[in-house]
Amino acid sequence: MPIQYIDELNIENARVFIRCDFNVPLKDGHITNDLRIKASIPTIEYAQSKNAKVILASHLGRPKGKIDKTLSLEPIAERLLIYLKREVFFSNDCQAYGNLKLIEQMRPQDVLLFENLRFHPGETNNSHHFALQLSKYADVYVNDAFGAAHRAHASVEALPKLFSEKGGGLLLKKEIQALTALIENRTPPYVVVLGGGKVSDKVSLLRQIIDVADTLLLGGAMAYPFLKAQGFEVGNSKLEEEAVDIAHDLLQEAKKKKIQIILPRDHWVAKRCDVDAEVEKTPSPAIPKGWMGLDIGPKTILQYAQILEKAKTIFWNGPMGIFEVAPFEQGTFAIAEAIANNNGYTVVGGGDSVAAVYKYQLQLKFSHVSTGGGASLEFLQGTPLPGILALEG
Incomplete structure (x- = not known):
């Protein structure tokens, strides 16, 4: 069955979880190439245009299930603020007790970014339990992380299976269409x-x-x-x-x-x-x-x-x-x-x-x-x- 994309989903006023690929190169805590951040901006802005509460998640590097501050997504939150021209809330832990309350208090179009998913071993282990915890934050799941689509990880494979309303982001759509053209046309x-x-x-x-x-x-x-x-x-x-x-x-x-x-x-x-x-x-x-x-x-x-x-x-x-x-x-x-x-x-x-x-x-x-x-x-x-x-x- 063909997959749907975000512009075909019912996301009006919904809590939308967008799995992005913010795995960007860092040097001394500074981003040296933000191509992957910019590439997901159209998907984020589309969700905002539908008055969604936007929850973003990504991995960065290979921390092997442990907290590694050199691989924090905080610099990504700062860069998103520049591109989205609005405050980006940041949660130090995607499993933090206060996340649900924070999302509840968010206004339509607000954006929340979770800390590096790979700080938890459940992400790379494709843990159903870890995915179940993430699923509580949203009504709709969107995968815009083409660069991670070949990984059988919790936020990529286990999580979308827990949603009835799910699809690809605009970047994923663009990637699939461009590469399919190489194969078929x-x-x-x-x-x-x-x-x-x-x-x-x-x-x-x-x-x-x-x-x-x-x-x-x-x-x-x-x-x-x-x-x-x-x-x-x-x-x-x-x-x-x-x-x-x-x-x-x-x-x-x-x-x-x-x-x-x-x-x-x-x-x-x-x-x-x-x-x-x-x-x-x-x-x-x-x-x-x-x-x-x-x-x-x-x-x-x-x-x-x-x-x-x-x-x-x-x-x-x-x-x-x-x-x-x-x-x-x-x-x-x-x-x-x-x-x-x-x-x-x-x-x-x-x-x-x-x-x-x-x-x-x-x-x-x-x-x-x-x-x-x-x-x-x-x-x-x-x-x-x-x-x-x-x-x-």
């Missing part, structure tokens, strides 16, 4: 760019891509097992030895299906990953002993940019190198720019690649910038997401 040539990360983490995605994409461009640590499988040395580059066999099988599979897997032709290499490290360019795909591949080289950038220019549909996940370190950001920037300049349907997903897009201020030139890292990858490979399944029926 893509226009060829469909080019997928994968970088960073481990091959073993993305085997299912790689197999799904080989079934549907026309061309797969690989960079970063994702490329090294494939280069090794083709007989090239990769020096001291980050390499999962067990992934070499997987890469070999995937190359054979792609060949049978006439899908192009394009690998780097050259690299920027160094003996250590540092801003002042000695950097060399390799003349070929091979990386010398004692050196690490830390970015794709200029020949690779040119080849990838030419392929991306002709694409009609593009999905990008994962940087081409260690873009946080200045000497090794050229490849990631060039790929981001090439995709941003494409007039087709372009989607970027994954924390590092999204961070790169924002770093280079290219976010407005993409068709969709996904807030879901693992969730977007699992959705694209056809894995049912617990947070979405729980909204059905």
